[in-house]
Amino acid sequence: MKLSELLGFRFKETPSDCQIASHILMTRGGYIKNVGSGIFSLYPPGKRIAQKIERIIREEMDAIGGQEVLLPVTMPAGLWKESGRWDAVGSELMRMKDRWGSDMVLGMTHEEAVVHLCRGAAQSYQNYPFMVYQIQTKFRDEPRARGGLIRVREFTMKDAYSFHTSQEDLEAYYARCHKAYENIFRRCGIPEVVSVKSDGGMMGGKVAHEFMLVTEVGEDYLAVCDCGFSANMEVAESIIENKAGEDAPLEKVSTPDMTTIEDLCGFFGIAPEQTCKAVLYQKNADDALVVVFLRGDLEVNEVKLRNLLGEEIHPAVLEGGELPCGYLGPVGLKTPKGAIVINDSSLKGARNLVTGANEEGYHFIGFSPERDGTGSKYNDLAKILEGGICPQCGEHSVKLVRGIEVGNIFQLGTKYTKSMEMTYLDQNGKARYPIMGCYGIGVGRLMASVCEVRHDDYGPVWPMAIAPWQVHICAIRAENEEVGAAANALYNVLQNAGIEVLFDDRKVSAGFMFSDADLLGVPVRVIISPKTLARGAFELRTRDKAIQKDIALDDAVDEITALVKERMGEFES
């Protein structure tokens, strides 16, 4: 490819709408163009990187027996009514009507379509297990796109679905897929991706892992520990050790206008962990309340609460006067009709706390949950704390870090095969529901993630395996006959050797050329100019600055080819 013919342009200024490095550099470098909120077009360099990532994904999916298929983007709503998700999923699902007035959806994930595809085609136990995958467009009407390609509404995703006749078989395959995912991220040049336990969310199913790239621009919080523990903060167990403090008597005291934990701490001169607070939730505005009691220094982990209750919940919005808000406590709480009261495990073993007296202007001091009647039932509902106790090693060593979710894997179970009546006959001729797993990777997000981790001030530093081109020839003063001839010759020979070459044949200044080259991030750069030719050489530079040297004209092709080959293997194992 000659750079003079490449569609797109590169520029100096930081676009006003961009905040994070990958978004800035990929916009400035002519990889992507924003079309609407969370919707992007790719210019050729972006498309080439995406294709290389997809190639790696295909190789790894094929290596674990995957069969590539293609499912539709647009589906009749009936499929989604079958699975129940037409009602269960909210407005992230893009719905529309066709010309006949029939409800249609844009696929945000393809469990329905894949079950539809497979249910007639795998009716015998002998067809199992199998895995199918596709690389295709998803549309999710996210409430808020952000960070360039990190969180978008339309994106290319590899989604895979496996079908099994036993939980053991699913688990064994899940492990193979986990390994394949490690291979994919490593080969794409980000071996630092870690897998963490995660919440199954609306996918259903119990076991799930997310593959996370730890970086400050990530949207998820991870709880990690030097002992090797790592989990999405959403599922990380919060372990609280309460000190065996004194067992003071329960006593009601006047606390006018003390409605926050901060107020109480100031008033009594105590720390937040010596208080017990109430947090209120409900499903919808008029539904029954869910009251969660927990230690005052902690926050409710709403994902845990949702999983416990098995339904959506939102912070409660109370009409005035229903409850003495600011003065709620477990002792003598008069719960409204149908309310659910739940105690967080942080109250277990706690003593001598300050908590609301359920009466405007009064709190109890000397509250000991177990003695004073919260009951003995506790649930893990709090967010894990920075510096909290690690569930794996037991030390106060938990760190919270941010990460980008570049992939995920779920053990789905029979949720979709049951709801959509996909069955096979087992050895005994009995109809059974296959057990499913599903496995996703966002291609564009992966591309942006690599850029986040592999860039410098001047542009991306693409790993060879996914770089848009392998070698970038800069012909400085290409109109010089000697330079032009040498550059053209090298370009042709390298291309014939199977190398992907970008040839900057433009008549622009050296600085301009180098800046563009930096933004295009091609790992190997060859500079040809009257200067280099005068000393009988080309100049060889790597984008990561590891190599900068002259190479003799005669050895150039061999040396460049060898370097490309070496770099291709950089992240192979």
Add this chain to the structure above:
RNA sequence: CGGGACGUGGCGAAGCUUGGUAUCGCGCUUGCUUUGGGAGCAAGAUGCCGCAGGUUCAAAUCCUGUCGUCCCGACCA
């Protein structure tokens, strides 16, 4: 859905408070010079100032509405 910011040539911005000929830099075109980290000079092209109403002799500027984008939060398979 709450809170905030912003829509002015392809890109980045100024102008708006206090209405009066559309401004600067980058990029683009042509020519000459230059030639190893975004070169210099000269001449050019490119705007329904997001859109729609309103106020006014006159609106990029004031008012109302609307559409869109970004950021924080809520949400997120």
